[in-house]
Amino acid sequence: MAPVGKRVLITGLATFWGGRVAQALEADPNVEVIVGLDRHEPTVQLERTEYVRSDESYSILARIVKAAKIDTIVHTFLVVDSTQMRSRTIHEINVIGTLNLFAAASAPGSTVRDVVVKSSTLVYGSDPRDPTWFREESRRSALPRSMVERSLLEVEGYVRDFAVDNPHVSVAILRFSNVLGPDITTGLARALELPLVPAIFGFDPRIQFVHEADVVRAILFALETQLQGVYNVAGDGLLPWSEVAAICGKHTFPLPPFGMSLLNGPLSRLGVIDLPDELLDLLRNGRGVDNRRLQEAGFSYHYTSAGTVADFVEAVRIRNMLGASESAYQYERDVEQFFRHSPAVLHDE
Amino acid sequence: MPPAKPTKVTKAAATSGATRAKKAAKPAATARRTTAKQAPVRSSSVALVPVPKAAEVPAPLPDPRRSDVDQWGRSEHMREIARRMYDPLYRTWHRVEWEGLEKIPRAGGALLVANHAGAIPSDAPSIMHGIETELGRPVYGLADEIFKRMPVVGTMWSRVGGVLAHPDNAYRLLREEEQLALVFPEGTKGTGKTYAERYQLRRFGRGGFVQIAMRAGVPIIPIAVLGAEEAMPILWKSAPLAKALGIPYFPITANMLVFAPLGPLGMLLDLPSKIRIRVLDPVHFDVEPDQPRYSRSRIMEESEMIRQRIQEALLDMLRARESVWFG
Numbered sequence: 001m002a003p004v005g006k007r008v009l010i011t012g013l014a015t016f017w018g019g020r021v022a023q024a025l026e027a028d029p030n031v032e033v034i035v036g037l038d039r040h041e042p043t044v045q046l047e048r049t050e051y052v053r054s055d056e057s058y059s060i061l062a063r064i065v066k067a068a069k070i071d072t073i074v075h076t077f078l079v080v081d082s083t084q085m086r087s088r089t090i091h092e093i094n095v096i097g098t099l100n101l102f103a104a105a106s107a108p109g110s111t112v113r114d115v116v117v118k119s120s121t122l123v124y125g126s127d128p129r130d131p132t133w134f135r136e137e138s139r140r141s142a143l144p145r146s147m148v149e150r151s152l153l154e155v156e157g158y159v160r161d162f163a164v165d166n167p168h169v170s171v172a173i174l175r176f177s178n179v180l181g182p183d184i185t186t187g188l189a190r191a192l193e194l195p196l197v198p199a200i201f202g203f204d205p206r207i208q209f210v211h212e213a214d215v216v217r218a219i220l221f222a223l224e225t226q227l228q229g230v231y232n233v234a235g236d237g238l239l240p241w242s243e244v245a246a247i248c249g250k251h252t253f254p255l256p257p258f259g260m261s262l263l264n265g266p267l268s269r270l271g272v273i274d275l276p277d278e279l280l281d282l283l284r285n286g287r288g289v290d291n292r293r294l295q296e297a298g299f300s301y302h303y304t305s306a307g308t309v310a311d312f313v314e315a316v317r318i319r320n321m322l323g324a325s326e327s328a329y330q331y332e333r334d335v336e337q338f339f340r341h342s343p344a345v346l347h348d349e
Numbered sequence: 350m351p352p353a354k355p356t357k358v359t360k361a362a363a364t365s366g367a368t369r370a371k372k373a374a375k376p377a378a379t380a381r382r383t384t385a386k387q388a389p390v391r392s393s394s395v396a397l398v399p400v401p402k403a404a405e406v407p408a409p410l411p412d413p414r415r416s417d418v419d420q421w422g423r424s425e426h427m428r429e430i431a432r433r434m435y436d437p438l439y440r441t442w443h444r445v446e447w448e449g450l451e452k453i454p455r456a457g458g459a460l461l462v463a464n465h466a467g468a469i470p471s472d473a474p475s476i477m478h479g480i481e482t483e484l485g486r487p488v489y490g491l492a493d494e495i496f497k498r499m500p501v502v503g504t505m506w507s508r509v510g511g512v513l514a515h516p517d518n519a520y521r522l523l524r525e526e527e528q529l530a531l532v533f534p535e536g537t538k539g540t541g542k543t544y545a546e547r548y549q550l551r552r553f554g555r556g557g558f559v560q561i562a563m564r565a566g567v568p569i570i571p572i573a574v575l576g577a578e579e580a581m582p583i584l585w586k587s588a589p590l591a592k593a594l595g596i597p598y599f600p601i602t603a604n605m606l607v608f609a610p611l612g613p614l615g616m617l618l619d620l621p622s623k624i625r626i627r628v629l630d631p632v633h634f635d636v637e638p639d640q641p642r643y644s645r646s647r648i649m650e651e652s653e654m655i656r657q658r659i660q661e662a663l664l665d666m667l668r669a670r671e672s673v674w675f676g
Binding site for chain 1: 412413414415416418420421422494497498499500501502503504512513515516517518521
């Protein structure tokens with residue numbers, strides 16, 4: 001008889017990461033059950049993942065964890081791109097969502113044994129006093145000034161409390177650097193797709209990138225090896241922002257070095273650029289993280305920072321040439337239900 | 350949270366196996382469960398890899414790098430330009446002379462510690478330029494974050510080999526990359542001295558440089574620099590202006606008066622003082638590297654001793670000096 005497989009809960013199934021991780025887990029025969037939570041319907045085609053609609057604060061979570069005997073939680077639903085949401089919503093999703101998630105996971109009789117949290121290197125901030133590389137235990141140099149950074153710090157606080165209270169659970173926090181890739185849209189990707197790349201006059205910070213494929217691979221790696229602890233996930237090497245623009249074949253447009261946070265409001269309203277505080281800090285001071293701990297644990301990256309940028313550029317070039325290929329997939333509840341549960345559908349095996 | 354991965358894997362497998370075994374009330378289930386759980390850990394890369402697009406290792410793209418800026422922000426190309434621009438100043442303006450250059454190692458990490466003087470100090474570029482041209486070894490200058498805050502200046506400083514003086518940076522440079530790093534423990538207390546206080550060394554910080562050298566397991570090489578004080582002497586300082594501008598000191602230098610006809614450029618130009626650099630005997634600490642802490646008293650003692658040795662060397666060089674301009 002086949003051994004009992006993993007029973008995985010994924011938060012944020014409709015987000016890029018949730019969908020990708022669910023797709024990858026479906027291919028793994030050791031994973032028996034995949035339950036995905038989100039406020040919205042999934043955006044990628046999934047074979048056997050069960051989608052459960054929930055509000056962002058996961059009020060029904062404790063019941064799901066109990067009913068489905070969830071043993072593994074992949075917490076990908078953490079907002080790191082503050083241009084897409086109001087800060088109030090970010091707080092609800094990141095802080096309150098995580099609070100409820102871990103409250104449910106630590107309920108008496110909980111079967112949860114593995115937790116992987118997708119955090120961000122935003123928790124280190126970006127300040128002139130920063131070391132060139134942050135190690136996982138380095139402390140940030142300045143107090144956070146943006147909502148998304150504050151919320152992620154609170155999230156990690158909850159995760160750490162959970163790890164301390166539940167020593168039998170292996171908890172991994174993965175802190176991802178700036179993500180770029182063919183499919184994902186991030187604040188930096190949008191900046192790099194503008195005709196002129198915004199830069200701050202007189203500053204040419206070194207920035208690190210991680211490829212979207214490496215992000216998914218790192219999450220899966222953490223699940224496979226039951227990784228425990230905090231790990232930075234970032235490609236090798238740091239690139240000056242001007243060079244990033246050069247690889248993209250663009251020139252930079254200098255923004256005034258002072259008073260940008262005042263200018264930013266009107267500019268983003270006009271739809272020119274949207275650079276929230278944490279991105280302005282990044283374009284001024286840059287940020288590097290030491291990625292060796294994850295490599296020592298056995299993970300190997302497919303892309304360096306420069307390779308990530310090159311792959312992103314190539315994808316943008318093809319997209320511009322062929323036109324945007326809209327995802328053909330549209331989630332339709334009834335159809336999905338039919339395919340999954342109707343006895344009329346013959347499944348292989 | 351340390352990684353501690355391998356032990357954890359077996360432990361987790363054992364615990365989850367135990368809980369399930371209790372439910373099944375079958376002792377055999379424990380063993381089966383444990384092996385079943387361990388098996389995917391070993392051979393798992395086959396099972397979990399098929400992510401739609403990232404399945405196979407991507408073909409290596411041609412190197413996309415466009416510049417030679419290294420991870421510290423240093424560019425050998427920019428460094429070369431800086432050397433070419435600084436060379437006339439080094440050779441004909443300051444006529445820099447070294448003494449004991451052979452004490453600087455040709456390989457391996459070492460922390461160079463020197464006295465710091467002049468409103469815009471010329472000791473840092475002289476030492477870096479000298480070692481790089483004479484020994485052909487790069488030197489990374491560790492400095493305060495004030496540079497990083499300034500537009501243009503910060504970027505240029507970083508491209509020509511400046512690195513923020515952070516313990517993590519120093520450790521990585523010295524221990525892992527085995528480079529030469531130059532540090533001025535007096536910091537802005539040294540450069541902000543007025544002319545009347547010349548060659549009186551300030552406090553050597555809190556001895557952090559000694560601790561870093563101990564942790565990195567590298568020797569400290571004390572260096573005494575004569576002549577930088579006179580290259581840009583501070584006559585008077587304005588505390589309110591410095592505060593308003595957010596800089597450590599706002600000086601009125603002799604250069605501003607002498608080179609007044611040159612306009613604002615005169616502020617940046619050194620007086621042609623003769624610079625003499627004496628490398629003192631390296632200080633080795635026979636302590637175990639990589640310790641989280643070192644004896645505070647030992648650190649302060651070593652720090653004070655190094656300061657004393659540089660101070661004595663300076664006084665000795667001052668006694669031998671006949672002229673500020675001709676040495």
